[in-house]
Amino acid sequence: MAGRRPAGAGALRLLRARGRALSLLRWLGMLLLQPLLQAGQGCPEHCSCFSTPEFVQCSDVPLQEPPPDLPRGVRNLSIAGGNLTVLSRAAFAGNGSRPLGNLSLLLLARDNIQTIAERAFQGLPSLEELDLSLNPLRALAAGAFRGCPRLRTLKLNQALLLLGEEPLAGALRNLSLRRLELAGNELRELPGAALPDGLEELDLRNNSLQGLSPEELARLDSAPLGRLQLYLDANPLRCDCALRPLLDWMRNASWRVPDAHSLRCAAPREVSGTEVLHLRLEQLGCGAGRELRPEEAGEQEELETASYVFFGIVLALIGVIFLMVLYLNRRGIKRWLNNLREACRDQMEGYHYRYEQDTDPRRASASPSSGL
Template sequence: MARRQAGWLPWLWLALLPMAFPPSTAPPGGCPSACYCVATPELVQCRYERLEEPPKELPVTVHNLSIAGSNLSILHPAAFAARPLPDLRLLRLPHDNIQTIEDMALQGLPALRTLDLSHNPLLWVAAGAFAGVPSLRTLQLNQALLAAPLEDQLALALHNLSLRRLELAGNGLRALPATLLPAGLEELDLRNNSLQRLTAAELRSLEAPGLRGLRLTLGANPLSCDCALRPFLAWLRATAARVPDARSLRCAGPPPLRGTALLRLRPEALACAAGEPGRLETASYVFFGIVLALIGIVFLMVLYLN
């Protein structure tokens, strides 16, 4: 009997061990109380804990930090640098109700390469919001620009970055955000916006030095297949390799062309609707010709009567 009781003692000690080290007093390098580590302290996830600020006791060895479903409404300066995080490379902050990003909010994350701010109602982004992250190469802002017009603010904030990939899907954009495209950008995600076409001026901006190798995805945009689409169609045919989803692009209108693949269209099939520039220009020439003809007839009649 005594031997059987002695056999349970190690298990009793293991059961009581967490009480000796409660989550709120986790030793340095352990997981914060509101988070959990996957496999090692290098991967930390904090999901739907309604945090109002980033955890303070993050492991210094963390490489990948994900905070989702919280209430981080304001990212203050050095918001993630309560202790140095020299190895953090990926920071995901989706669905965190982030509205304001102050200057130097990411200070203390020198190795950060990927930042995901998707699905946040951004209202203000300071000019120095991304200062202190010289290694940042991928910025994800999917469905993050719906609450306020932020293009001018973001243009300043992104000015000194060396981004390689920028994601702007699902933001209701009606035009190419040319001011947000730093030289050297390699990938631009514009899927699921409100783009009807890319204008000739926007296409010229894609040929600027430093952007000639840019690849952009454009799926799920309501492309209008009328005469105003002709410059974009010509560009798409000539540079289809720069649009990985080119073969999947479809017309959203007009009704006779709805669902037609863009690369199957012929330029002459792109008619101008009434009131559009091409139709108005043609109508103007016709009207001008009629007026000249009437003037000529009147002139001939006057000569005949004389």
Template sequence: MDVYPRRLYLQAGRGCPTCCCFATPDTVQCRYVRLLEPPADLPRAVRNLSIAGGNLTVLRAAAFAGGWAPGGREAAARPLAQLTLLVLTHDRIAALEEAAFAGLPALATLDLSHNPLRAVAPGAFAACGRLRTLRLNQALPPAPGAAAELLLGGALRNLSLARLELAGNRLRELPPAAALPPGLEELDVRNNSLRAPRPERLDGLARLRLLLAANPLHCDCASLRPLLAWRRNATWRAPDARGLRCASPPPLRDAPVLRLRAAQLGCPDGDADDEAWGLPEPDGAGQEQLETASYVFFGVVLALIGVVFLMVLYLNRKGIKRWLNNLREACRDQMEGYHYRYEQDSDPRRAGPGDL
């Protein structure tokens, strides 16, 4: 078995130069080679496949498994039964046709980030029964949220995803629950254009974790109340809530959301109850009190250890004094013996004539 990575030369397809991929028996990487089609001769034992910087444009049926078998049967010609990770970033993919990933029964993670997706067939992921993580960061068209819903709604509905990443897509609205896989556990919508998540959209996402950092949130009473109320009873729903900051209005720009008071948001007197909103102590006082208590407890523990050490020294003072005296006497005897030998023969390397 090869210990060091070996170089594989794979024929990319019609009209395309031979691409040089560096591979181990279960990992193939093709980076920034102008592929027009997926490599035609992928090893059947490959588990991790990465193609970055290509020009794939359109992924047809069973694109990575040799297409459909001849004879009209809807089965992949060369299925890759062990492939679990497929990374296709910066490949200029604009369209995913029906059953584009057929022939990859074990596929668990698919990364289509940084591609200009414009068309996704409803059955593009139909053959990916084990797909758990789908990354579509900076891959959706720069259009209002409705366009993204139409693009992804039919394709994602039948998947059993655990994590969906939609970061950096300039989304103005959260995707509706109907357009998401039913068992989704985590949705990443960081670095989008979300200003005020609507209550009905948040209510549909009550059973998953939502990552919202780096969105231009508008901080006023009407805009923030749905988000804070949604998070109030289950703080795990927004694991990055402490990193959320306001983008507007100007007086509150860059202010941490969880340190704002209801009065700062312009709420009427009847709505100015911070506890009802689920807001923590002002200016992080609760966190500071917890840290202070931790430092005090640590100091008390160190003090107790010091007191015990001093008591041990005090109770054993006679034994310690005796041990020091014995050590001093032993050192003195050693030095006297050294001086005696030196006086007898100051240079033992020289020998007199009678010793020869």
């Protein structure tokens, strides 16, 4: 019995090793065959399907509409270089017949999208990021993004050149975006009405902004946009006195403009290429000979008042220090005054004694007799 125990233990270890090997082979087989099975079961034609996470990519394919046979478990969908032109209602969910409940990322760059209809993205309840860049948008319905309660990032870079601010503001009104990208749209002013409340990042790079007015800056400082970060690189900033509100705003809260150190002046010629944060007040041309605007005059009065207050505080501080010195040296000062008084008294007594000697009549009468 004692000799059989090692043999039984060895057989048990061998069986366990075979079981682990079979489990490993089974797992590797499933891992390798899963993409093939998925491609054979639900991958659209002319598209590529990947797994972990589920990703469908359709690049440079002349699609006239979104693929109708998208797998239900897709999480990331990229369609680039197509000719979708019009996105109708529930365009990616087959009018509600095949909702894509797991889709969180949708990339639709360079798809010649010109019209986005009402509830075009309905049936995508998990959509968090949508990229519509490089599309010549001409019409955008007010409820185009309804049905996407989790949408947090929207990219519209070079997509608004043919679309006004009013349609954009209507489409973004009820969204809870955290990041909005509007780069390369030739914007000349801040799209204030189009900014949804609670927005945290706004990309306005490569536009036509020459600066921001005090009213626009006040809109950014309001409570709904108090945490907003603004990206302004590659804008033709005009560095004259009109830029001073923006410059003060950036210097007072540098975190509001993360790319502030890369901003350069485009005009006038004297400061072209100069880093905006390194500008001095005299370089902006805000001299005394120029008539100040009402808001600038008020700001100057506030600065002057603050200077007077600071000067008064300094004088008061000097006075307090002087009084403290006098108080701490009161004994020495008293001793010095007593010594001075004694010295003066001695001097006056000396003068008084000499005066009495000079006016004595006996000394005056003795003078002639002494001469004889």
